[in-house]
Amino acid sequence: NAGVMQNPRHLVRRRGQEARLRCSPMKGHSHVYWYRQLPEEGLKFMVYLQKENIIDESGMPKERFSAEFPKEGPSILRIQQVVRGDSAAYFCASSPQETNTEAFFGQGTRLTVV
Amino acid sequence: QQQVKQSPQSLIVQKGGISIINCAYENTAFDYFPWYQQFPGKGPALLIAIRPDVSEKKEGRFTISFNKSAKQFSLHIMDSQPGDSATYFCAAGSSNTGKLIFGQGTTLQVKP
Numbered sequence: 001n002a003g004v005m006q007n008p009r010h011l012v013r014r015r016g017q018e019a020r021l022r023c024s025p026m027k028g029h030s031h032v033y034w035y036r037q038l039p040e041e042g043l044k045f046m047v048y049l050q051k052e053n054i055i056d057e058s059g060m061p062k063e064r065f066s067a068e069f070p071k072e073g074p075s076i077l078r079i080q081q082v083v084r085g086d087s088a089a090y091f092c093a094s095s096p097q098e099t100n101t102e103a104f105f106g107q108g109t110r111l112t113v114v
Numbered sequence: 115q116q117q118v119k120q121s122p123q124s125l126i127v128q129k130g131g132i133s134i135i136n137c138a139y140e141n142t143a144f145d146y147f148p149w150y151q152q153f154p155g156k157g158p159a160l161l162i163a164i165r166p167d168v169s170e171k172k173e174g175r176f177t178i179s180f181n182k183s184a185k186q187f188s189l190h191i192m193d194s195q196p197g198d199s200a201t202y203f204c205a206a207g208s209s210n211t212g213k214l215i216f217g218q219g220t221t222l223q224v225k226p
Contacts, residue, residue, distance in 0.1 A: 004157075031212060042120075042203055042216040043158065056211060091157055095212065103214060105150070105157040 002027070004094050004106035005074075012112045019079040019086070021109045025094030032075045033103060034067055037089040049075060082113045116141060118206050120217025127224050133191040135220045137204035140185065144206040147180065148214070149189045152201045161202075162189070194224045 005024040013019050025032050030050055035043040048056040049069035060067065064082075069075040079086055089110045093103035120137045127133045137147075148163035164171045164178040164187065171178045177190040191198055201221050205214040 006157075033213060035214075035216075042218045043214075045213045045215065048211070048213050056213060059213075102146075102148070102160070102163065103212075104160060107157045 004029075004092055004104055006092050006106035006109050008109060009107060010110050010112070012114060013082045014114055015083060016081050019082050019111055021077040021079075021090050021092075021111070023075040023077070023092030023094075023106060025075070025092075026096075026104055028096055029094035029104075030097045031095045031103075032069050033093045033095075034075075034077050035091045035093065035105075037091060037108070039088075043091060046077075079111075082111070084113050087111055087113045116215050118204060118215050118217045120204050120220060122220060123218065124221045125223070127194045127222065129194065129196060129224055129226050131194050131224075133194045133198070133222055133224070134188060135202055135204070135222075136186065136188045137206075137217050138184075138186045139206045139215075141206070141208075141215075142185070143208050143210070144215075145209055146207040147178070147187050148205050148207070149176075149178065150203045150205065150216075152203065152219075158203060191222075194222075196224045196226050198222060199224050 032049045034046040037043045045059040047067045064080045066078045089108045091108045093105045095103045149161045150158035151161045152158045162173045162176045175192045180187045201219045203219050204217040207214040
């Protein structure tokens with residue numbers, strides 16, 4: 001009965017590199033959400049996905065950020081050409097199909113851009 | 115309209131005391147109000163949640179009080195323990211969208 005699995009737990013990238021963050025939802029969950037948490041701040045919604053569909057990406061920066069949740073495999077949050085301001089903890093959450101608000105979070109990926 | 119305001123920012127309580135954290139929202143479309151507990155270096159863990167059709171929900175030492183007319187809700191931690199020391203986030207969501215809007219967080223310290 002594994003929870004939401006995120007990897008890597010820690011990721012260091014140089015400015016200009018790409019960062020790929022992975023999230024496997026809880027078994028039986030078909031809704032995935034990505035949130036970003038800056039130091040000493042609350043979580044900010046980024047994107048909401050179901051299998052092969054982006055439902056709501058209103059919190060995603062318009063450039064350099066993209067997300068997908070393919071039919072097979074984990075959800076991926078991709079950040080191209082990272083900058084120092086991208087340094088944050090990125091959390092993935094999942095919820096079951098019948099209640100798309102009761103969300104369970106993973107341990108997060110802490111991205112550091114040097 | 116999408117904001118959730120949380121207070122206080124930090125709270126110190128003696129062991130055995132009651133911890134109270136308050137949140138206020140603006141968007142009347144919100145219909146789900148969870149509280150999350152987060153320890154350093156960990157992800158937020160769902161603690162307790164309420165929907166607007168009830169005014170109070172209790173689970174063990176944790177109680178949510180909900181005031182629909184005032185658009186406010188609060189978390190009460192009874193008999194607070196040092197192990198409760200963590201950051202607590204309130205959130206509000208809509209069943210239509212699934213996404214959660216989080217408060218800024220309250221860092222709770224329970225002194226032994």
